[in-house]
Amino acid sequence: MFNKESETLQHSKLKEMQYERMKWSLRHAYENVPFYKKSFDDTGFHPDQFRSLDDMQRVPFLMKQDMRANYPFGLFAVPMEKVVRLHSSSGTTGNATVVGYTKNDLDVWGEVIARTIACAGGGPKDIIQVAYGYGLFTGGLGVHYGVEKIGATVVPVSGGNTERQLMLIKDFGTTMLACTPSYAINMTDYVEKNKPDFDFRKTKLRSGIFGAEPWTEQMRREIESRMGIDAYDIYGLSEVIGPGVSCECSEKSGLHVFEDHFYVEVIDPETGEILPEGEMGEIVYTSLTKEACPVIRYRSRDITRLYHDGCKCGRSFIKMEKVTGRSDDMLIIRGVNVFPSQIEAVLMENENTEPHYQIIIDRTGALDDIEIMVEVNERIFSDEIKVLNQLSNRIRQRIQSVLGISAKITLVEPRTIARSEGKAVRVIDKRKLK
């Protein structure tokens, strides 16, 4: 553990600390950012009224579009002379969002990345190859300074040029790789195709911290078996700080959130209500120590759940489940919130494969009907009717127990589900057409 004192903090001590820091953060935002002043005033909330963490429900949200609308520096809470670094997320739609860091913010960032590396079993003896892009994107430079902070050796190769990546892994004796999971898979594909004599197992590579995009357990298994390493999920958003918001530990079951710097809540994306611990919903972030760009109740749109499980690694911080879905995809079926990613997870746990599927929702009378079409590929096909019937029964029962709704499962031929630009269309909501 990089910072044992903080990472094993007793729950009550942590809550006290969060409350004190939250008071500061709310006031800091309110007094220094006109946007927050207006948004707090509009809802009738004043930082003086903040008496316990239970009052969070009263604090208004910060939306992605608020960040875009304040492009470039509208949400900065310190004068520019205090800002020592800028990063920007490109964003596929609309304006970019810009974030700034003070010297102190960079220290915190280095600290949480150092913790992340330790969480994944790394330390000063490691040689860490940073194959995230360097530049405005937070991935490369974010991880870079954390590697230095923990005292490991950083190889700042940035993304791309797979041939050189492989050469450095071999020649420098890289022990840990930091990149996106899809790039890691890319590297193994490249080796398989072009360098049959390159064997990851004969290098010193033994682990990887992968993030910046959602990825599945199946991808983890693929990376681990093809590279012969342990693959850990690291998570972050540039709006909150960049990578280093949370990460997996040795248990590889959920990501510890660095709660002394980031306050997390899970809300119902429809109503905005805070959900009890353990329930699935949209995760909302509040920075507790950030100076340049405080974020107050930032709606990430990422779907997950938060829970304590007395983790064997000894960290007391709350865990979040691997993020696999976005709240924009949420469906309300017979009053139940359903995320396509939950259905996908059921399909995968059953068959250990990622079949193409499509969810069709329709309304007969007052009732919503849900049908899940699953393409029968060779891995799930059987020449026996019985086996295929068992398959659809199993899926139906699991959906019933996970989501509490009964769905009709229809097995269909490959390629019957419409694709748009190569990707299957996941949801067809016919209710909207009526």
Place this chain on the structure above:
Amino acid sequence: MNVTQLSLFLENKPGRLQSALKVLSEKNINIRTLTIAEVTDFGIVRMIVTRSDEAARALKENHFTCSVTEVLAIEIDDVPGALSRALETFNKHHLNIEYMYAFTEKIDDKAVMIFRFDDIETAKKALIDEGYHIVKKTEIIGE
């Protein structure tokens, strides 16, 4: 000695079987026997064809889901009660039949039934011991 059967997944939609068969006819593959097992939404087409490997490949290339299964073709006397006696024999040896169907033609004046056992090798041994004649693949596909 085992016969290779092609199993094909089809939705119960008009024209689907025809388009699968078209793939085979374009490759000049002859269907020796064909049977369909179906439920409400889908069916499984089971076929014994000439050049089964090539047939499977062609179907896959055309995005059909299919698999290749080993089955046994067994001669059954064309007299009342013969099939029933055969089933008794299977029972006695605890041989599980997943499904069965009749082959379209007679061979040497005898009826031929196709059986899919869950354990084909045990079944084969037991049936030979009991004096059944297991029809060779070459006799079935006529090559």
